[in-house]
Amino acid sequence: MCLLKLKPSCKDYIWGGHRLAEEYGKEYDGEVLAETWELSCHPDGPSYIANGKYAGQTLQQYIDAEGKEMLGTNCRRFRDFPILTKFIDARDNLSIQVHPDNRYALKNEGQYGKTEMWYVMDAGKEAYLYYGFKKEISKEEFARRIREDTLLEVLNAVPVQKGDVLFIESGTIHAIGKDILIAEIQQNSNITYRVYDYGRIGRDGKKRDLHIEKALAVTNRVPIVKDKRSYPHVADCDYFTVDKLNLDGNVMKKMEGSVSDLSFASILMLDGEGIIYNQGETLEFKKGDSFFLAAGSGTYTIEGSCDALITTIRAKAAPVHIGVDIGGAETKIGLVDIHQKLLASEVMETNANHPAEEIIREIGQRVLKLLDTQGISMDQCVGAGIGVPGTVDRKNGIVRYSNNICWEQVELAKEMGKYLPIPIRIANDADCAALGEAVAGAGRECQDVIMITLGTGVGGGIILDGEIYDGKGISGSEIGHMVIVEGGEPCTCGRKGCLEAYASATALNRDVKRAIGRDLPPEEVFEGAENGDAGLQKIVELYIRRLGVGIVNVVNIFRPQLVLLGGCISVQGETLLSPLREMMKEGCFGREKGQLPEIETATLGKEAGIIGAASLI
Template sequence: MSILKLKPSCKDYLWGGSRLIKEYGKEYEGEVLAETWELSCHPDGPSVIRNGAYAGKTLPEYISGEGRQVLGTHCRRFRDFPILTKFIDARDNLSIQVHPDNRYALKNEGQYGKTEMWYVMDAGKDAFLYYGFQREITKEEFAQRIREDTLLEVLNAVPVQKGDVLFIESGTIHAIGKDILIAEIQQNSNVTYRVYDYGRVGKDGKKRDLHIEKALAVTNRIPIVRKNSSYPHAADCDYFTVDKLNLDGRVMQKLSGKVSEESFASILILDGEGTISDEREELAYHKGDSFFLSAGSGTYTIEGSCDALVTTIREKAAQVRIGIDIGGADTRIGLVDVHQKLIAWKTVRTNAMRPAKEVIQEIGQTALSLLEEQGIAMEQCVGAGIGVPGTVDRKNGVVRYSNNIKWEDVDIAKEMGACLPIPIYIANDADCAALGEAAAGAGRGCEDVILFTLGTGVGGGVILDGSIYEGSGISGSELGHMVIVENGEPCTCGRRGCLEAYVSVPALIREALAAAGKELTPEEIFAAAKEDPVVKEVVDTYIRRLGTGIVNAVNIFRPRLVILGGRISEQGDVLIKPLEEQLRQGCFGGEKSGIPEIRTAVLGSHAGMIGAASLI
């Protein structure tokens, strides 16, 4: 099923009329029908599917059942369904109102703000609407005129007629006037700050609430310059692109379009009748109908006579991603652009003794402040990736267990989503470091990479075909816990003989202490090996055991590149040269099968942030 005919959710606000019932055939038992939410996944009124296997189900239920791929790749940047489409019948004047932008709404309302467009379907002879101010006014004058009931004197009254289009950005004060019928496409938000309501009372006999302080905080008090044309589209912004479709039934009787994998298509029939079809089905349409065409459904054909609005979601310009690298001591939060460049970053103490929810909230608030400091609007941010030490369930966004930060079964995607209402992705921190080096570091341009991090422990990640290799489980690859010595030294994981038990920093220090009788740093150990044969044997054994682990991983995954990161990797060629020889001797098939190159990581502490951002 690729063409869904939708039944709207109906709203009976006090200013509404009856045209949507009488002229557009909307099914509603009341006499006043102000709005119909024709394409909606909003919890205040979702659309219901009329046809096919999902008949009687809501549009959100369809998306959940079929998967988010039905929305298209351009919708990946949205956590929620991006738009809400309405018919509005204004028998009387709507209240004077304003919508906040995303930044303000997220901070104060916990949801996105609202930018919208209006298409005037019909209007009375003297119909007009309010659109911004006649002149620039101060915040003080704005407040005074609200108090003194003189606000209408400075608002810009715009006469309208059928076919007019107005684009209302967040922060624009506005109102639909009486005797106007409108099709509205907007961000999927229901946040409205009412400034003036003509003294009317609601069904409860009380005056409706005003939101003056919030309106004063978000309203643009400079006159709006209305564009005469939005060619080639009726409206176009980061949230929606709207195109007008017209068939007169004579000269133009048939038109075909294509729904690619990039975006779904919403077709809102303003007038006329005919059929809409694809290779699988044909449906009749009439004035007022609404259709949802799933992404990737291919070619469709509309025949008959109609005026319609077709809405899609385009690719976002200047995308920014948030990359978060959570460590036992510190957490790094960075902003990464489309070129894998780290724009800016901050470091905060993880302090894992606090409740996980508190830690996550601080990280989220820090990410928001970083966006604000860089002058980057939330709508530019297409998602956040998080690298977490331990065992993570990437599919469900849950940290199953992390010894480093003492977390168990923490739903980090849900908790972070409360601060950052954008798609949230998670992965193991070592996997993120590997992905970062593959995307922007020593492995740039190489899709098959293995990273070994040689530090307090031995971590690592496997990147195959440009993506993190996870296997069928939730823990991904644990390169540091392959056994290289049967019944060998105890490992931090509780087993014996693991690679980590022999080539981590503590392991190297332990072996040097046992051999030389004194505790040395890794740097001192490698320096002493140049003159002390006892210490040299420690280093040679260390490199040989590391080589055993690398050879094992190479023979299993067959990468083109091996990258060494962490503190010990700073030894460079002292490590790499003998490891290259060990690879030549130990790789199955030798030169004929292709021996991978070994390089040192170059991104340092930035790798985890860039890799986390690359999860998106």
């Protein structure tokens, strides 16, 4: 079922009239009906489904039952349902107010900010509204005029008539004037900071609260230049695209539209009557009705006479992805564009001995600072991906266990969402590195890639059909913990004979120390072997042989197109690759009669984890 008729929640604010009940048929028994929330998943006023098997349930309950796919792929970047649609009947003047942007609202209010648009459905002859300032004023003057009740003197009063449209970005001071009927499409938020209210008394007998300090912090104090770039749409921004439909019932009495997999469609009937049908279902409409069509609904038809607003969600313009690669010693943060190019990055100490909440807060703050430094707004970011070592529950955004950073049952996605008001996805850090190489590095021409990271431990990631392979969605692959020598060297996981116990830099150093009694960095070990040191040659040959056994095992199971080596030991290049290729020829099932994968060195280095994490979104 894709075509839903919605029933609104009703609001009785003191400035409201009663036209929405009298003229638009809204079911309401009270004397004052100021607003009806026609399309809403907001807990302060949800809309309800009026038809079909979900009748009586909220729109959010329908989405929860059917899955967020009902909203479309363009909505994946939103943490919550993206918009809220209202009818507003202003019998009296609304308060002078302003709405914060996403970043301020999330930090201070725990929900999104608010950008909105108004379509004037009707207005009295002398009707006007306030929209921005007449002239630029200082913060000090703004505060003084609020205290002295002289703010109206510097506000821009705009006369309006039926059919006018205003786009109100967050931070724009504004107010609807009396005797105006409006359709409003806005971000899914209910945050308003009042700065002037005509001295009105609320139902409690007291003057209604003002929010002066918050308003001072978020208000844009320069005149607003009306933006006409939305053409051919009524309004167009990263949060919503609104189009106007007019059928006169004579010359134009039928319209066909299409709802693709990219976005749902909201249809708000401002006037008229007729029928709407989709996928064999037909519903009647009259003015004031609101309909929701799920993404992928296909062709729908409207017949009759109507004025209507059709709202969809488009792809974000110039999107930026945030990538975070958390390690035991350091955390790397980067901003990545749609071409998987790293725009900017920085490195911070992880401070793994600190509580998880502190580490997450510092990462979130550093991300926000990096965005500020680069002049990139949060609105431009479609989401953040985070790579983290250990056992990761990708579906629920939880780090089950990580010995590297001493985390257990940390709700990473939820906690990071307190600082970044965008979708958050997490994965194992080795999986992220593999994904980074697959989308932007040595494996960008391949769909099936296995990456083995040779560092302090042995990590690995498996990319099949361009996606991380992680079984049931928890932990990811643990290539380093396959046993290659039964009863062999102890491993950090508690078992014996794992690949990590033989092919890590730690294992190589152990073997060198046993042979010569002192530590040597990997590069000196390989250099000494190349220069003829018999003892080091023996160690290197055994190291490569053990690594080759692990690689052959993985290739026999997954049959990838490409095997990549990363980490500090991978810099040895052909010293490793040549003998490993020979081992694959001898050890892989089918040998050269089958299709052997290539084996190469990863190319992105420390950027792989950032780019891979960013690609989770």
